[in-house]
Amino acid sequence: MRIGIQQKLGAVVLILMAISLGIIALAYSGFENLHGQADKGAKYFLEFSTVTQLQVAIERKVAPIKLFLISGSEEQIDRYESAEKEFHRLLSELKKNPTVHGRKLILINEIELHDNHIKEIAETIFEAPGGIDQEIRMENAEEVDHHFEEVTKLVEEWRKLDTKEVEESLVKVEAIYDVERQLIASSLAILIIGAAISFSVTQFVIKPIIELHKGVENISKGGDEFIPQIRTHDEIQDLAEAFSRMVRNLRAEEKMAAKIQNRLLPQKKLQTPGVHIQARQFSARVVGGDWFDYYQYEDEIRILIADASGKGVPGALLATVGMSAIRAEPKFSSTIEQVLIKANKTVSYRFGRADFITLFSAQFSQKDNRFHYINCGHEPPLHFKAKDQTWTLMDCSPGLPLGISVDLFRPKRRKIVLDPGDKVLLYTDGLHSVRDEKKDFLGVWAIRDWLNKQEELSIDSLMDKLLDKVVAYNHGPISDDITLLGLEMTAAADKQIHNIPSDSRAEKAPT
Structure with missing residues (x-):
């Protein structure tokens, strides 16, 4: 049976009525206010959830436009139309919400204005006969980015308004409790009853609010989910369940984004005579900024590992842009330098210097076992x-990351020859940036020393053991994505070695 806050505290009023009608009247008024504030807080949380979904919907509208500019796929038009319907459905819900008034109505009008601009650009792009040239494509993409950024700012302003209103509502609830406690304490005649009632109120009302507050705090720090254990059968339980639904919706969207991001990566290991390539990945959040790629054409194999700045959704979006820019280039008709130079231009023009991508790209020839890398x-x-049976750091001078500068970006190629039994392990900085209980970093040198103590293992087994070691070393939740990409030369590569000049091998890397 559902018993609301008003009914529960009404029972308390009846007990106190025989002692003091005046105290009961004041207490009842306070309980009425508490009920109103809790109900108002629940509405604000529901509104906050809808606004958050609105942000996701506009992102899902913009993404197909950009992908259409790159690929020209008709599938992106269907995705855009689906996102358009969802966006307007959410906008309609907000207009009907009784808590939306004043500044929020102005925000809705401004969001609709920018959305109309995006819609006009999308119709122009989708309906353009014969496609759009590169210059107009860039202009359209920049204009879409501009309106998308403006909508994001408006949504963020809306969130701040909702957050402020919820906080004010909670403050008022706490103030009402203070008044009630003072009223109970003001009469010595009801001291014992007041103590019992105070305990009861704490159990039935304050404890659920504290639990709800802890849940909100946990989610704000990146927690995965909020499972309310509040069974008060009143408005506070409604508030907790509304917040839980909002969190589930957000996490569902993130999981869908992670699923899409994972599909963009190679799904199978690459295993050809003489070469074995495999990857491992551990995401600190649902989505992240690490990515890798490898593919083969005839006797040439290209591999790549990258780490976009930022974490979570921002890092994933930057990584997707970088991945798309690289994959947009012809895979083997362009050199790795040409691919990286064009990708750097795309990332630089789309983002500012604060957003960048570190990257290691390599090209391996099965004809002569030469490993070219940048x-x-x-x-x-x-x-x-394999000859020395030791692990060392590969000798490579780091150049500029993608996105820092167009003019100063000059990728420098180096090369070595890999022997049968050699292994190359590529990784992102999350591998060695984990910390133990003393806040000490693991460090790449400790990883190198650990590798040199291992028995002869395949690159697959080695990466699994290394990832287990890193996770075990870390104290607390891992804060950065970890990606491993391993290449192993097997015995089948031996037939390539005898024709390679000895002076083509790289100098010894520093240990």
Whole structure:
């Protein structure tokens, strides 16, 4: 049976009525206010949830436009139309919400204005006969980004308004409790009863609010979910369940984004005579900024590992732009330098200098076992030399990351020859930036030393053991994404070695 806050506290009023009608009247008034504030807080949380979904919907509208500019796929038009319907449905809900008034009505009008601009651009792009040239494409993309940023600012302003209103509502609730406690304490005649009632109120009302507050605090720090244990059968339970639904909706959207992001990565290991390539990934959040790629054409294999600045959704969006820019180039008709130069221009024009991507790109020839590589501000790979049976850091001078500068970006290629039994381990900085209980970093040198103590293992087994070690070393939740990409030369590569000049091998890397 559902018993509301008013009914529960009404029972308290009846007990106190025989002692003091005046105290009961004041207490009842306070309880009425509490009921109103809790109800208002629940409405604000529901409104906050709808506004958050509105932000996700506008992102889902913009993404197909950008992808259409890159690929021209008709599938992106269907995705855009689906997102358009969802966006207007949410906007209609907000207009009907009784808590939306004043400044929020102005925000709705401004959001609709920018959305109309985006819609006009989308119709122009989708309906353009024969496609759009590069210059107009860039202009349209920049204009879409501008309106998307403006909508994001408006939504953020809305969130701040809702947050402020919820906080004010909670403050008023706490103030009402203070008044009630003072009224109970004002009469010595009801001291014992007041103590019992205070305990009861704490159990039935304050405790659920504290639990709800802890849940909100946990989510604000990146918690995965909020499962309310509040069973008060009143408005506070409604508030907790509304917040839980909002969190589930947000996490569902993030999981969908993670699923899409994962599909953009290679799904199978690459195993050809003489070469075995595999990857491992551990995400600190549902989505992240790490990515990798590898593919083969005839006797040439290209591999890549990258780490976009930022975490969570911002890092994932930057990574997706970088991945799309690289994959937009012809895979083997362009050199790795040409691919990176064009990708750097795309990232630089789309984002500011604060947003960048570190990257290591390599090209391996099965004809002569030469390993050509370029390092763009990324971590130097670990190289196992079968002849020496030792792991060392590969000798590579880091260049500028993607997105820092167009004019100063000059990728420098280096090369080595890999022998049968050699292994190359590429990784992102999350691998060695984990900390123990003393807040000490693991460090890449400790990883190198650990690798040199391991028995002869395949690159697959080695990466699994290394990832287990890193997770075990870390104290608390891992704060950064970890990606491993391993290449192993098997015995089948031996037939390529005898024709390679000895002076083509790289100098020894520093240990």
